[in-house]
Amino acid sequence: MSTIPLDELYREVILDHHRHPRGRKPLAHPDVEAAGLNPSCGDEVTLQLELDGDRIADVAVLGRGCAVSTASGSMLAELIRGRTLDEARAIAERFREVMHGEAAPEEVDLGDLEALTGVRKFPVRIKCALLPWVTLLDDALARAGEADRD
Amino acid sequence: MSTIPLDELYREVILDHHRHPRGRKPLAHPDVEAAGLNPSCGDEVTLQLELDGDRIADVAVLGRGCAVSTASGSMLAELIRGRTLDEARAIAERFREVMHGEAAPEEVDLGDLEALTGVRKFPVRIKCALLPWVTLLDDALARAGEADRD
């Protein structure tokens, strides 16, 4: 590795999400709250979901993280608001596959998230990009499934 | 180290003691019995003393060991038989000092034991030469002191 494409990591859209993250306002009455941790750095994220049946009526992404995880969380807020739980799960799973190199970015429509695929060139940062999504998949959606059923 | 004086280790007097070890007959009524172990090889030695007041009336040195420890035990039997406990302790202490390089062999009269000083050129074998003597010092003489007092 002799030169490294920093601008592939910090694309303009990422920096924009980082500077103006969406969904940063804590929800007044969240139905679901889930916390995720990146143990290698200590970064934490908290997801809040407000449900309307099986639909995500509102979402908040809280906690201070690096530009990558902040942008990723901001995109998450944008992408899953208004979706059903299944739709949100599908996006999260696809994004995880792409970041782990198990699917090509072309195969799936990731919207703004596509900008985060540059992170794959920085293996240690992949966890940052995935933090909010893994928290959604492993924790928030499981709880939401229960909340929905209640 | 390019050549090694094997014949300094296996001097004739040592081989003789090894082939015809003295004091190999178990005592019928030992006043003291003490066992020593060389943990690095598993060799064991058992010392038996028969006391007459503070004098060592008879001694036996039992157990199978290498030539060096067998010869050393045989010399021990010869050297301490008939001595007082204090005399035996003095010989043992002097021999230990010599083998640890804390005293020159010339300074002390060790009799046949002098032949064992060649072992110092073989550091890993020093423990073999000392095994019966350490057993005497650390264990048998301590017990003998008690037996004497009883």
Next chain:
Amino acid sequence: METLLVDGEAVRARFPILGRTVHGRPLVYLDTAATAQRPEAVIEAEAAYSREHNANVHRGIHTLAEEATGAYEGCRRRVAAFLGAPGPRGVVMTRNATAAINLVARGLEHTLGAGDEIVLTVMEHHANLVPWIQLARRTGAVLRHAGFDPETGELDLDGMIRLIGPRTRLVGLVHVSNVLGTINPVAEVAEAAHRAGALVLVDAAQSVGHMPVAYPELGADFLVFSAHKCYGPMGLGFLVSTPETLERLEPVEGGGEMIERVELDAATWAEIPYRFEAGTPNVAAAAAFPAALDLLEAIGLPAVREHEIALNARAVETLERLGGLRIVGPRDPAARGGLVAFDDPLVHPHDMATIVDTRGVAVRAGHHCAQPLHRVLGLVATTRASWGVYTTGDEIEALAGAIAFARRTMGA
């Protein structure tokens, strides 16, 4: 992949230490079972790591840390692949095989109570005896030991299977005995253990790198070995298992790298296998070990094994020719690992080792960390000669000559 023939100079030339002399004579290294010599590729890989990539792992973002992490995790993947093990997440890197066994013993402690049973064999190395003795003391668990035939070195398999019962929690046994050479029927023991619901630990310190070893075929839940006995660096051992089985172990050592979240009074653990690797690991050794496995695979493990069987045959034959020696373990060269231990009633092992050393021949004398095994044999110590890919038939002859010399020296 490059193909190498054993018993050719091509293999020996890769081990720089074999060029040295001892007491003015060429080194004849017959102590591979204690530690194998290392090929230049391993030595160079370890040095290259330090000269070019050295950093601490996992916690680092910078390039060196990423390279070091890559090398470290690469070793995990390589070892899993070498043994056909389920995957890198089942591979824990430790200090040596001994530490790996201790990790299992301590890790299972919370699952054991008084009266629970641990079944071992009398032929174990102290590494697979003492941790269980300590565990039994702490928990009240009971130790049971299968015996072996002192004539043939064969494990009492039926006896061992009978020892395994409903209270058996763990069955531990050595794959290849480091004294008898016996190759144990691990899969059969494992089957009986699993029927009883017990876990199986196989001490493969003397088999990995010396014969084809396939993790799935052994039936082991835990397999342990040391890199240094397998032509790799010191300070690196392995516990090979599956993530699900490792899940049953409590983490033993606490510290950096093995945690997820630390409060002052509480901590949660990192993922498997990281939770078993506290503190800075030996990254340099992990970076170098794959070069040893590369060499072994270039030769081919079946060829390595054939070579060691041929040396066994030569050794048994040559030692028998000397007369008066008691060789312990199986007579059949194909039924033993690459080593032969013997007792010479004329020359104590200590004297033997010292005297043959003056002829440049390095053998090991003593109990080889197997005191109970020696008691069954009625011996305190033996002399052991052991081989590896670099050992030649001529070296076995040199051993025989040196033994004869030892007998003359002792006037025997």
Next chain:
Amino acid sequence: METLLVDGEAVRARFPILGRTVHGRPLVYLDTAATAQRPEAVIEAEAAYSREHNANVHRGIHTLAEEATGAYEGCRRRVAAFLGAPGPRGVVMTRNATAAINLVARGLEHTLGAGDEIVLTVMEHHANLVPWIQLARRTGAVLRHAGFDPETGELDLDGMIRLIGPRTRLVGLVHVSNVLGTINPVAEVAEAAHRAGALVLVDAAQSVGHMPVAYPELGADFLVFSAHKCYGPMGLGFLVSTPETLERLEPVEGGGEMIERVELDAATWAEIPYRFEAGTPNVAAAAAFPAALDLLEAIGLPAVREHEIALNARAVETLERLGGLRIVGPRDPAARGGLVAFDDPLVHPHDMATIVDTRGVAVRAGHHCAQPLHRVLGLVATTRASWGVYTTGDEIEALAGAIAFARRTMGA
């Protein structure tokens, strides 16, 4: 003895890795607190050991085994002498500093009961927190933690001394914090601990090799450090104590080398310190480490320390010049070990480390295995730059330039 001046090319030239480039730029290695780079003399000594002397230790009689044992025990003597410790019998060789702390925690377990107290500080590395958390869980012992001033990084010494009472069994503290840089008044804490009859463990991972450290002056019963943070090989750590104090520890790992006699159900232990060193040790690393201590003594530990103070001063000044950074720990460069950690509200540490790496600058980002410490600071992570004998003032400038570049990249 040869004399070397730090901050001259003579010292840097000894570290081959410093010649490499990262992303096309010269490596600026500012992560010595995670692991130090190794001089060629150490790399070469380790390779030479493998090429010329490699064998297993203690149990062997042959020449290579004797040479290997000599090298291994030589390291023990050298470390005792380097620290002015009572003697080699008080030195235990482990895998790393973390293992040494775990050895003490497990070794003392049999002496502890519910309600006994262990006093630590909030600024400890996880290595000196987690083993005690685990021990407390198993024994019911109670943990107490002294705090520190988040502004100055200073230990609350009075508070710590007040925490020490009649039920205190052990007091553990870090000599130099790996985040704050704070140098703790170890001797004063030790005195209070000893008055209360408690044992004292000092985590000297960040001080040994970076400043004069005299074992007797610290008042520690147990001092631990890692070779790899001290310009030595990985896979080698030390517990420095006295034979009498070590006598109080139960041996933790069982196996070869650490026993005297083994029966199937019972074992007795080898002499101190061998009873704490189960299995084959990392002889190669022990053979090489003295070369690192030689280099440090050739420079002189006071000179090493002065050099690091000068770099501290330069770093604090340079970072303050950038503006807007929060530097944690003592302001006085002479009051801190050779490192500076900071928070840049404009650039998260992760982004900082990634971006400065593209300029060849290696710094560490994260919690540095000190989560509780960061909580006191009100931070999740910091960026840390740390130095050693090979670090130059120009490299601090390179760091400043790279930080400015990171801010521009992030549009801050």
